Amino acid sequence: MKWTVVMADPAGNRTAIVRSGVPASRRQEVAEAIMADESLRAEQVGFETRPRYGGSLGRLEMAGGEFCGNAARSYGYLLCKEKGIDHCKIEMSGTREQLEVICDLERETAAGQMPMPERLEMAGEDADGIYPLVISRGITHMICEGREFDEAFARRMIDKFGKNYSAFGVQFVNGEGLVPVVYVAASDSVCCESSCGSGSLAAAWFLARNEKDGFHSYNFEEPGGVIVVNIAKRQGRYAGTVGGKLTLEEPVQMETDD
Secondary structure (H helix, E strand, O other): OEEEEEEEEOOOOOEEEEOOOOOHHHHHHHHHHHHHOOOOOOOEEEEEEOOOOOOOOEEEEEOOOOOOHHHHHHHHHHHHHHHOOOEEEEEEOOOOOOEEEEEEOOOOEEEEEEOOOOEEEEEEOOOOOEEEEEEOOOOEEEEEEOOOOOHHHHHHHHHHOHHHOOEEEEEEEEOOEEEEEEEEOOOOEEEEOOOOHHHHHHHHHHHHOOOOOEEEEEEEEEOOEEEEEEEEEEOOEEEEEEEEEOEEOOOEEEEOOO
């Protein structure tokens, strides 16, 4: 079987976008082949498929079925670049919402509308180490504000709490710095990611809870680059986008033995 991959690089979170034509029954095999190809340096894989709703230009489903903010804006940017337009609506696994992606093709930036978190819970190892869990439909994130990156701690939190979710991130937030670690149940994988769109949104949403109504912008410096989150807050209601620089590489043809 042959397929086409476009590599997107949103702040280092290298995302393999597999163009349409791969049946669902072969996705795991294809995703494993892509992740094993060291030349691609992929951190995650998404599959283009037919949209379910009218008005959507396309749909992307992650290999683990999770929601991914960086993949969403990467896919929207790819479609906008192909059509020569500056915005489009897409669909993404892990959410039922249509998402608008706004692009500046000259500046190579894309900002995607994000589904907002559903609720906040608390969890931790002991009474002295309790952290917020920002729970969304497609992924849950633990926000470790003021804690330095600690992969061993992240893995303990994933083992203790993350296995209850289809996808779970641990976000180490220090001022404008953010380091993400993400677990995906379907592939039973843990990745110290270069950046994380949904994790950035979760951190910004949590921080904005203590702010007055209005427009709040957060520029998170992550291992692979800067993620910009804009949050609008009014009377307990929130809306948000995740954006930043983004580059696309030339399509790559790949194949496996049938």
